[in-house]
Amino acid sequence: MDKLLEIKNLSVGLLTAYGFVHGVRDVSLDVFEGETVGIVGESGCGKTLTAKSVLGLHNEERTELGGEIIFTKKNGEKADILKLGRRELRKLRGSEISMVLQDPPLSLSPIISVGKQLEDVIIANRGVSRKEAESVAIGLLNDVGIDRPEMRLKSLPGELSGGQLQRICIAAAISSNPRLLIADEPTTALDSVTQAQILGLLKSLSEQRKMAVLIVTHNFSVVKRLCDRVYVMYAGFVAESGSVAEVIKNPLHCYTRDLLRSIPDGTKKRLEAVSGTLPDVYSEIKGCAYAPRCKNACASCFEKTEPRTEGGRTSLCLAGRCGA
Ligand SMILES: Nc1ncnc2c1ncn2[C@@H]1O[C@H](COP(=O)(O)OP(=O)(O)O)[C@@H](O)[C@H]1O
Ligand SMILES: [Mg+2]
Secondary structure, X not given: OOEEEEEEEEEEEEEEOOEEEEEEEEEEEEEEOOOEEEEEOOOOOOHHHHHHHHOOOOOHHHEEEEEEEEEEOOOOOXXXXXXXXXXXXXXXHHHOEEEEOOOHHHHOOOOOOHHHHHHHHHHHHHOOOHHHHHHHHHHHHHHOOOOOHHHHHOOOXXXXXXXXXXXXXXXXXXXXXXOEEEEEOOOOOOOHHHHHHHHHHHHHHHHHHOOEEEEEEOOHHHHHHHOOEEEEEEOOEEEEEEEHXXXXXXXXXXXXXXXXXXXXXXXXXXXXXXXXXXXXXOOOOOOOOOHHHOOOOOHHHHOOOOOEEEOOEEEOOOOOOOOO
């Protein structure tokens, strides 16, 4: 499989009224053609900022970006997304990469029918007439499992359920036939039955369209269900990465281990909460970001981390290697 996306040492800093926010500190991540990759970690660890960087969606004046985001285009050319101009970025977004944003109702205008909004996206991406866009929209609604599409297209967002709105947003995102779909917390606001349906939809779409999917979630169960590989993020770093099965079987980073202990898997008698909070986003971090919350941390963990890469897996954890 060829590499579609390669993020190398990405950092995202935000200039705010309160100071410089270290949103993403050091993220390296690959997505190969057709695979489904998860980014998982607790709220505030930099998942959304990482995902938005791939589409160049940051406010240019208030964001400091570092590193590289290399995307391999359909024609085989490689582009560093962080170096593209606005026009080139828009072209890439309309043809090769799409994103389903974190809060679907917020990405739709409440006063315009979903059909008109979806058609506008199709017209912008494909340059077709309104009439053609309508028939494409009907086809897409069928693809995402919405019944009676002609009728639904006339609805306002407020007349549809959360699950239907999420399907509409997915339809808009796949309307450009992207090779990479990024879905940010695609099921967080939904009930458990609808969550399962949306995850099933994403899986079948990725298979049918041979589309790579990057799923951003705070929920390890979503990763377990959908992803081939996973990147566990903590405090703006990739704490650990590897195939989902291996990471679950043998987590290399103490944060992953604690995260896995806190989610139900049908076998645990008791779930264990991870106490403490993420480190301050305004400060530099020395040593392992997780050390202050980690039961296994030794003195060296507060001083340094040592990246380990082995057999397709990476980890930043020193535990078990620091002689403690
Ligand atoms: N526009 C912004 N202004 C200030 N801080 C922000 C902004 N966007 C994100 N952050 C901060 O950056 C960190 C990472 O944010 P985000 O990527 O949204 O986290 P996640 O998606 O993992 O919950 C958080 O601490 C968040 O508060
Ligand atoms: Mg987020």
